[in-house]
Amino acid sequence: MSQAADRTRPNPVWLLVVVVMVGLAVAGPVIILRDQLADDPPAAPTAAEGAQPAAAAGGGGGTVKMAGLSFAPGTLTVARGATVVFDNDDTAPHTVTARSGGVDSGVLDPGKQFSLAVTDGFDYFCSIHPSMTAKIAVT
């Protein structure tokens, strides 16, 4: 009897609601899979090319904020040897990864920071969200 009730024509509105819910359920795994396939693994850290750990920091640095899936400012110019602080103020984890290798912050959870004493300019990106790119310039 309950199976007979099931055979009545489904309301298309509720059918659409179920389809939307299923779509939202599979969207997350699809995005993860897409990102995994799209990500080029960053070059393994090598001898620091243009950057050294913050322990050797100098003054006159600056701060790069990570928010809204972007680095701000897009280009930060600092004095040679200055310390740059990368502050993840976003809703997602990010990395600061130099294109040429040598700098990799590892995963920075929201609210975390990464400091770096810069001796040479470099282009960098977030290895989790490769569309996030920016540059450090040295004067």
Added chain:
Amino acid sequence: MDVIELLNDLTGGQLLLWKVLLTSVIFACAGLQVLLAARFYEAATVPPISTGTAARTHRLNGKVTVTLAVVVGLSCLVGPAGPTSPTRVLLHSVFGSLVFGLLAAKYTALKLRPSWGRYLPWIGSSLFLTFAAIWATTVADYVTAR
């Protein structure tokens, strides 16, 4: 301007805070749903309202909860979704996807396959636990990190 930038602008740059607040509201609503369901299944005597009122309130509260969950879920999918590290983020993605799978099962049982109605208490309980897991993997971390 992409969607995540628009959402950031709409929330005055406080998108994360808004998501934290809404996730907490959703979690509270999910808890209320369980209480109301227990009342109209006559498994509990609290809250002290009639089973009819409990059922009507359950439906209304459910609509609010699902609407908010879709809003927050979409704001995650268009923005930060994708990372699998650290483990907390991966678990959040798993639970976030699971909750919509459970909602699809619930609507199927309610509206498309009435014979599945006997599973509704299990689906509802699972939904509450999944919302709790989502809250724990985001809001709890947000609060303890600050």
